[in-house]
Amino acid sequence: MIKIGxxxxxxxxxxxxxxxxxxxxxxxxxxxxxxxxxxxxxxSIEKKKFKSESIQFTSDILSVNNSDxxxxxxxxxGTDIAYDLVKSAILKKKSVITAxxxxxxxxxxxxxxxxxxxxxxxxxxxxxAGAIPIINTLKHNMxxxxxxxxxxxxxxxxxxxxxxxxxxxxxxxxALNSAQELGYAEADPTFDIxxxxxxxxxxILSMIAFEIPSPYENIHIEGIESIDSMDIDYxxxxxxxxxxxxxxxxxxxxxxxKVHPALINKKNxxxxxxxxMNAVRTVGDKFGTSLLYGHGxxxxxxxxxxxxxxxxxxxxxxxxxxxxxxSIAVHRKDLVTIEDTFNQYYLRMFANxxxxxxxxxxxxxxxxxxxxxxxxxxxxxENEKLIPIVMITxxxxxxxxxxxxxxxxxxxxxxxxxxxxxxxxxx
Amino acid sequence: MIKIGxxxxxxxxxxxxxxxxxxxxxxxxxxxxxxxxxxxxxxSIEKKKFKSESIQFTSDILSVNNSDxxxxxxxxxGTDIAYDLVKSAILKKKSVITAxxxxxxxxxxxxxxxxxxxxxxxxxxxxxAGAIPIINTLKHNMxxxxxxxxxxxxxxxxxxxxxxxxxxxxxxxxALNSAQELGYAEADPTFDIxxxxxxxxxxILSMIAFEIPSPYENIHIEGIESIDSMDIDYxxxxxxxxxxxxxxxxxxxxxxxKVHPALINKKNxxxxxxxxMNAVRTVGDKFGTSLLYGHGxxxxxxxxxxxxxxxxxxxxxxxxxxxxxxSIAVHRKDLVTIEDTFNQYYLRMFANxxxxxxxxxxxxxxxxxxxxxxxxxxxxxENEKLIPIVMITxxxxxxxxxxxxxxxxxxxxxxxxxxxxxxxxxx
Numbered sequence: 001m002i003k004i005g006x007x008x009x010x011x012x013x014x015x016x017x018x019x020x021x022x023x024x025x026x027x028x029x030x031x032x033x034x035x036x037x038x039x040x041x042x043x044s045i046e047k048k049k050f051k052s053e054s055i056q057f058t059s060d061i062l063s064v065n066n067s068d069x070x071x072x073x074x075x076x077x078g079t080d081i082a083y084d085l086v087k088s089a090i091l092k093k094k095s096v097i098t099a100x101x102x103x104x105x106x107x108x109x110x111x112x113x114x115x116x117x118x119x120x121x122x123x124x125x126x127x128x129a130g131a132i133p134i135i136n137t138l139k140h141n142m143x144x145x146x147x148x149x150x151x152x153x154x155x156x157x158x159x160x161x162x163x164x165x166x167x168x169x170x171x172x173x174x175a176l177n178s179a180q181e182l183g184y185a186e187a188d189p190t191f192d193i194x195x196x197x198x199x200x201x202x203x204i205l206s207m208i209a210f211e212i213p214s215p216y217e218n219i220h221i222e223g224i225e226s227i228d229s230m231d232i233d234y235x236x237x238x239x240x241x242x243x244x245x246x247x248x249x250x251x252x253x254x255x256x257x258k259v260h261p262a263l264i265n266k267k268n269x270x271x272x273x274x275x276x277m278n279a280v281r282t283v284g285d286k287f288g289t290s291l292l293y294g295h296g297x298x299x300x301x302x303x304x305x306x307x308x309x310x311x312x313x314x315x316x317x318x319x320x321x322x323x324x325x326x327s328i329a330v331h332r333k334d335l336v337t338i339e340d341t342f343n344q345y346y347l348r349m350f351a352n353x354x355x356x357x358x359x360x361x362x363x364x365x366x367x368x369x370x371x372x373x374x375x376x377x378x379x380x381x382e383n384e385k386l387i388p389i390v391m392i393t394x395x396x397x398x399x400x401x402x403x404x405x406x407x408x409x410x411x412x413x414x415x416x417x418x419x420x421x422x423x424x425x426x427x
Numbered sequence: 428m429i430k431i432g433x434x435x436x437x438x439x440x441x442x443x444x445x446x447x448x449x450x451x452x453x454x455x456x457x458x459x460x461x462x463x464x465x466x467x468x469x470x471s472i473e474k475k476k477f478k479s480e481s482i483q484f485t486s487d488i489l490s491v492n493n494s495d496x497x498x499x500x501x502x503x504x505g506t507d508i509a510y511d512l513v514k515s516a517i518l519k520k521k522s523v524i525t526a527x528x529x530x531x532x533x534x535x536x537x538x539x540x541x542x543x544x545x546x547x548x549x550x551x552x553x554x555x556a557g558a559i560p561i562i563n564t565l566k567h568n569m570x571x572x573x574x575x576x577x578x579x580x581x582x583x584x585x586x587x588x589x590x591x592x593x594x595x596x597x598x599x600x601x602a603l604n605s606a607q608e609l610g611y612a613e614a615d616p617t618f619d620i621x622x623x624x625x626x627x628x629x630x631i632l633s634m635i636a637f638e639i640p641s642p643y644e645n646i647h648i649e650g651i652e653s654i655d656s657m658d659i660d661y662x663x664x665x666x667x668x669x670x671x672x673x674x675x676x677x678x679x680x681x682x683x684x685k686v687h688p689a690l691i692n693k694k695n696x697x698x699x700x701x702x703x704m705n706a707v708r709t710v711g712d713k714f715g716t717s718l719l720y721g722h723g724x725x726x727x728x729x730x731x732x733x734x735x736x737x738x739x740x741x742x743x744x745x746x747x748x749x750x751x752x753x754s755i756a757v758h759r760k761d762l763v764t765i766e767d768t769f770n771q772y773y774l775r776m777f778a779n780x781x782x783x784x785x786x787x788x789x790x791x792x793x794x795x796x797x798x799x800x801x802x803x804x805x806x807x808x809e810n811e812k813l814i815p816i817v818m819i820t821x822x823x824x825x826x827x828x829x830x831x832x833x834x835x836x837x838x839x840x841x842x843x844x845x846x847x848x849x850x851x852x853x854x
Contacts, residue, residue: 286734300715305568
């Protein structure tokens, strides 16, 4: 009999317990052994309506480690008590299943190594993109070859907001408000729209795909706050959608990992991921291009991913061999600094309508060896005299781009800042 | 040391050997034990250029079962010698990995049961949709809940032809010719364009998702031969793409499984699967909607899926418990006969340009309790007098639709047959 201790009984915790109870027979058959939920811990356990005679309830989360459960299911979130709980569980030879992206991205190097040392299982399928089976696929189907790149639309809040700005022509604030009303964005949305959530997730995927320590501390993170409706329109005219994307790629001894909005060609399937849906695209040496699409959040979808790790735990116990599936960092690869990354760029700027402006911009770019792949000069916006100029450049190193932009912004007839958005390069 | 015998040394066989040799260290690490290719068998082995001192070569395929290899990798195809080989391998307690969809769809019930009886492993990830990890995902992540439906664009030849007809405005024959030139279609393309290949694949997915015997013998199969360029244009006007789709769904005690062309709403991500790419969409009780997209064919992609089964084999050996992952039929569910299935339909017919034709058609449909969701009457085609009429109906049972069509086709001013295409219903 495998005894499960559930820590954190919010939306995902309750969905997890519902799922296990609804499909207990099926799960037992798949596990090849009996399972039960033996204890549920939540700081506000007294406020929860769920009752069961066979389950113990406690508000003392850390006390679960003193119970006789075999597996801790950590659904608390954050890196405070969740970290203490998981670390002490591993030290007590308990296995852990967690949906906590912050924990794995920020403390995963230590916790995965500790878990390996103690030959316990640690599963975190639900920590990236909810029900999308990307971790199992990376650790299983894609394990036997080199991964070239990962790119994900892995923050539902950002995707929803950008999609609403594009399909419903809402402004950023209005789109954020709808997201908040629908429960797709938190009251303080910074963590999502600032790109930090996506950064946690791409860090975890990079750890697995490239067998490196978590790159989280050092990756370049941009949110979607600087995306204006006009950029969405101009990108659309040029054949692109704007999405918030997290990318990672391995170049010989270096890893490039970054999170930012990007123009994605409408022909690329990543441009078709609408609403709150998530998708992860992986390019491998042998399997080619793969995309996994699904619900990246929500109680039932996230809980479904947590449940899938129970099977992995049983396999771990059955095999009783070294902890093969818990990839820990074997390569120490440096991260490319953002100034040294190459990209095509979308540039949008405002100019006074005087002769020679375009010539000045283009010659400045030419001096920096930047060529222009597309350019559109628009009518002035309503009630404005300034002319919007939009360009897409060839692929150049970021530091050259920054230096060119600095020059352009200092020109007499350029007003305000140049808005730069990367163009996603299809491999 | 795990010894692998490769049977069939065509494109996939050669890609498999290349993959194993290129990534041998990685695979060994992932398996937790040594592996090697010990023997390669192909009826035309003498024509193959590949040489290796450590591998034995033979043209006698069945002799591989007399060698000391532990796992047979069957890449021959078909149900003749491949069936004899796999059956005798299992009886000799050898495990089997196969990319053979015909074998699993037509002989899988017997072979999976035999494999379970003998506690051998049988893996067939590569048999459906090449590198798309749909079988692992169904057997692992989606295993612990009910699968509501499966829908797949799982024949690259059909998808390429329909995509060329749509995006390049080619006629059917011209599109088929390009497919043949590019190696996407066989010289005799019947098996692909007639829908039989997709039927094999959806049968295998249904076996796993619904734990039923293979439905292959009884499923309704339509190919894409009846799709005309004008249908692609008319569908496009109404907001749809035409794709060849295989679907399966479980309704209480019945299974509905069919293969046919369908109009897919352009808002549905399945409509965006272009070229030769494949995708499988799954709807689950808990995980919601999932879509896995990737290369459905090609040597390297298919071989990558074969390699992933080596890991499964090692897990099977390590666990040494009952053969959990080899789903065999536990439910005996009947198939819904095609006449009893419900769908929306696209109807396209030609009428003489006389008053009252439309009234006759619509009243005939009304008598059959079929309502019309959209109708367009087009200009006559060039050099023709007949008027094309296009309709999309509500969801009705197929037998009523057939009976209404029979009446419509018997009308004086309707010329020729009514072309009927199902509309894919999003769940």
